Amino acid sequence: MTKEIISTPNAPQAIGTYSQAVKTDNTVYLSGQIPLIPETMILVEGDINAQIHQVFKNLTAVCEAADGNLQDIVKLNIFLTDLSHFPVVNEVMAQYFNQPYPARAAIGVSQLPKDAQVEMDGVMVLS
Numbered sequence: 535m536t537k538e539i540i541s542t543p544n545a546p547q548a549i550g551t552y553s554q555a556v557k558t559d560n561t562v563y564l565s566g567q568i569p570l571i572p573e574t575m576i577l578v579e580g581d582i583n584a585q586i587h588q589v590f591k592n593l594t595a596v597c598e599a600a601d602g603n604l605q606d607i608v609k610l611n612i613f614l615t616d617l618s619h620f621p622v623v624n625e626v627m628a629q630y631f632n633q634p635y636p637a638r639a640a641i642g643v644s645q646l647p648k649d650a651q652v653e654m655d656g657v658m659v660l661s
Contacts, residue, residue, distance in 0.1 A: 535559065542599035545592045546570035549647070554596050555658075562600045562658040566613070567592040568650035577648055582619045585652050586626040593654060594630075602660050604630050609657040610638045616651065617642040623652070 540555035540562065548554060548565070555564045569578045569588035572595070578588040590604070597603050612623055620640055627635075636656065646653045 540596060540600045542595050544572055544595035544599070546572050546575060549575075555600055557600055560660045562597070562602060562606075562660065564593060564596055564607075564656045564658060566611075566653045566655040567596070568647055568653045570648065570650075577650060582616075582622050582651050583626065585650065586619075586623055589652055589654050590626065590630045593656065597658055600658065600660070602658050605632060606658045606660055607631075607636045607656045608659050610636045611655050612638065612640045613643050613646060613653040614640065614651065615643060615646060619651065 535558055538557040539553045540557055542554065545554055545567065552565050555562050567589050569585035570576065571578055571588065572592070578584050594604055597606065614620065617640070623640065
């Protein structure tokens with residue numbers, strides 16, 4: 535098994551002991567992305583809608599660095615500090631994904647890094 539570390543300046547740099555993504559064969563494991571602006575490493579300003587969009591932009595950048603795209607994600611995990619925002623996640627997600635949608639989990643958590651309201655990670659399989 536070969537292991538390739540995926541890294542791009544177009545997504546927030548890792549703020550801990552992890553990689554943005556790890557590719558093994560045709561599978562890419564995407565680390566959690568919060569709504570940080572890559573250039574400033576500061577949370578995007580705005581409501582939950584803005585935060586969700588920024589997370590998808592960050593995930594897109596990492597997917598592209600691994601020679602894939604969001605449509606290659608087969609499993610998406612969504613962490614929310616307020617599960618009442620789940621309908622907004624569905625609305626925004628429909629702007630980034632086409633059917634068939636990835637398998638998904640939505641998990642309510644008490645806190646996320648940098649006091650973000652949303653974090654997402656996933657698994658991508660490349661053709």
